[in-house]
Amino acid sequence: MKTETRVWLVVFILAGSYLAWRAASVGIGSQYVQEIDGRTTTASVADTVAGTAEFSFSRTIGTWVAALLTLSVFSFLYRDNPFYKMAESIFIGVSAAYWMIVAFWDVLVPNLFHKIWPAWIQAWAMPGLSPERAQWWWLNLIPLALGIMLLSRLSPRGGWLAVWPLAFIIGTFAGLRLVGYFEADFLGQIRSSILSVVALDPSKSFKLQQSIENFLLLAGTLVCLVYFFFSVEHKGAVGRVARTGIWVLMITFGAGFGYTVMGRIALLAIRLEFLFDDWLWLIDPYRKRIGM
Amino acid sequence: MYAWLQHLDRRWIFLSMFLAVALPILSQLHVPVTTTDLSQAVFDQIENLKPGDKILISFDYDPGSEAELGPMATSFVHQCCEKKLKIYFMALWPVAPALIEENIRKVILADFPDMVYGQDYVNLGFKSGNEGVIKVVITDLRSLYSTDSRGTSIDQIPMCRGVTNIQGMNLLISVSAGYPGTKEWIQYAVTPYSDKLKMVSGCTGVQAPQLFPYIPNQLPGLLVAIKGAAEYEKLVNDKYSGPSPEPKYLEADRRMAPQLVAHLLMIGLIIGGNVLYFLQRREGRSR
Numbered sequence: 001m002k003t004e005t006r007v008w009l010v011v012f013i014l015a016g017s018y019l020a021w022r023a024a025s026v027g028i029g030s031q032y033v034q035e036i037d038g039r040t041t042t043a044s045v046a047d048t049v050a051g052t053a054e055f056s057f058s059r060t061i062g063t064w065v066a067a068l069l070t071l072s073v074f075s076f077l078y079r080d081n082p083f084y085k086m087a088e089s090i091f092i093g094v095s096a097a098y099w100m101i102v103a104f105w106d107v108l109v110p111n112l113f114h115k116i117w118p119a120w121i122q123a124w125a126m127p128g129l130s131p132e133r134a135q136w137w138w139l140n141l142i143p144l145a146l147g148i149m150l151l152s153r154l155s156p157r158g159g160w161l162a163v164w165p166l167a168f169i170i171g172t173f174a175g176l177r178l179v180g181y182f183e184a185d186f187l188g189q190i191r192s193s194i195l196s197v198v199a200l201d202p203s204k205s206f207k208l209q210q211s212i213e214n215f216l217l218l219a220g221t222l223v224c225l226v227y228f229f230f231s232v233e234h235k236g237a238v239g240r241v242a243r244t245g246i247w248v249l250m251i252t253f254g255a256g257f258g259y260t261v262m263g264r265i266a267l268l269a270i271r272l273e274f275l276f277d278d279w280l281w282l283i284d285p286y287r288k289r290i291g292m
Numbered sequence: 293m294y295a296w297l298q299h300l301d302r303r304w305i306f307l308s309m310f311l312a313v314a315l316p317i318l319s320q321l322h323v324p325v326t327t328t329d330l331s332q333a334v335f336d337q338i339e340n341l342k343p344g345d346k347i348l349i350s351f352d353y354d355p356g357s358e359a360e361l362g363p364m365a366t367s368f369v370h371q372c373c374e375k376k377l378k379i380y381f382m383a384l385w386p387v388a389p390a391l392i393e394e395n396i397r398k399v400i401l402a403d404f405p406d407m408v409y410g411q412d413y414v415n416l417g418f419k420s421g422n423e424g425v426i427k428v429v430i431t432d433l434r435s436l437y438s439t440d441s442r443g444t445s446i447d448q449i450p451m452c453r454g455v456t457n458i459q460g461m462n463l464l465i466s467v468s469a470g471y472p473g474t475k476e477w478i479q480y481a482v483t484p485y486s487d488k489l490k491m492v493s494g495c496t497g498v499q500a501p502q503l504f505p506y507i508p509n510q511l512p513g514l515l516v517a518i519k520g521a522a523e524y525e526k527l528v529n530d531k532y533s534g535p536s537p538e539p540k541y542l543e544a545d546r547r548m549a550p551q552l553v554a555h556l557l558m559i560g561l562i563i564g565g566n567v568l569y570f571l572q573r574r575e576g577r578s579r
Contacts, residue, residue: 107421110438128444176424259517262497262518262551263497266359266517270359273317273547
């Protein structure tokens with residue numbers, strides 16, 4: 001046995017023993033539920049002591065599985081390993097299944113099947129819906145046909161049929177996006193960039209901070225545009241302005257990187273909060289275990 | 293030491309980052325939060341609404357962004373309930389309806405039990421189609437949303453009667469983690485209907501640089517990542533929660549201490565890395 005394997009074995013045994021001891025002595029990872037107005041909700045230990053809540057076996061198992069999957073994903077930071085691969089595969093499988101079910105019940109059933117066969121859907125799936133057909137209901141046969149044609153990709157010989165609905169999707173989204181970007185980004189941003197570098201308030205007095213902000217915004221936009229203007233060689237004055245544009249872009253990328261770091265740290269923080277609070281019971285920020 | 297740093301295994305950096313985040317959480321360290329104009333603008337936009345006004349909150353994220361967006365979503369719902377607004381929830385991301393239900397349970401059912409489903413708030417749920425959904429609901433809500441997320445016909449929901457499209461909303465809020473999200477709401481709803489619609493947003497840090505150009509004309513207020521969430525949380529708590537808010541309304545506030553320590557570590561690592569780089573370069577020149 002390699003030294004590294006031996007070290008990890010000892011770490012696993014020690015961690016396992018600690019968890020077993022904590023689970024047996026204080027019940028770490030245990031979850032409690034109570035029923036309020038017919039809905040099952042999470043309860044605190046105090047509710048259990050008061051007799052209004054009870055131990056939930058399924059939620060407790062869920063907490064342990066979530067904790068072990070979190071550790072499995074973290075283990076990739078050390079090295080790729082079977083635990084990480086397993087967690088990754090479970091995540092992909094569960095996500096795909098979830099997408100399918102949500103799309104079926106939230107989109108296909110109410111927005112397509114109900115419009116074509118309303119009485120059947122009302123009787124079988126959604127009693128709240130109307131059993132009457134709308135006047136132009138047959139128009140929904142077109143998306144139904146396109147959807148079936150899209151599925152023909154699964155067949156080795158019918159793949160060509162899927163090209164038509166794909167062309168429809170690409171054409172629709174290209175048109176949508178063209179209009180959206182042109183109006184909101186192109187025209188909207190030109191409008192937002194037309195600013196006075198001498199900012200005045202309603203009483204016509206000079207606003208220094210606003211003026212500096214407007215000037216920086218305008219100058220930053222112009223120098224970045226010069227950097228992306230490739231019809232003139234970046235030499236002399238144009239080169240110096242273009243280099244200033246690179247600086248502005250670098251500052252933007254730096255700000256983006258800073259925000260990304262902030263986001264990633266927040267993700268790590270919430271996972272550690274989950275491990276320390278719900279699983280290991282080392283902290284109690286929500287005061288769920290007062291009285292223990 | 294110098295040679296060791298030159299060949300430092302990156303797993304030591306992972307370990308130090310783990311400790312930088314874990315220790316403030318375990319010690320329950322707290323850092324004060326100061327508010328900025330952007331979060332104040334978001335707070336004011338909602339605060340300026342009158343009781344009974346309609347507000348649409350679109351949950352455009354999934355549990356992967358819960359750390360950043362969960363606290364601001366909770367605070368949005370909290371302020372809307374305190375203001376007695378009619379809340380219309382919807383989602384452009386498939387997992388988001390579960391997050392809407394979680395916020396309904398955590399805020400509305402727990403602290404505002406007098407609010408009635410269908411009269412004071414409704415969960416319209418998720419529809420697939422990304423920006424296509426926005427493009428449709430802006431002119432014809434009912435052709436897409438024939439039911440709410442519970443399968444009840446929209447005609448049977450009192451607060452949906454008379455609502456033909458979302459142009460009648462007094463304010464839109466998008467809690468956004470990416471595509472589709474705030475950017476698409478601006479492109480397909482706010483910009484073409486700028487005379488009728490106003491929107492504020494909360495977004496992830498990664499998305500923020502894309503959204504800043506829209507401020508203030510197309511987007512009057514923006515909460516950026518966990519810092520924006522903590523600022524907004526403070527504004528809402530100062531106004532409505534009294535001196536000791538419940539822990540569920542302090543989630544972002546709690547996550548600011550790990551942010552501070554981890555950022556100090558990051559700054560130290562960047563400076564250290566640059567020093568090492570210049571030392572190496574000087575060493576290369578002298579050879």
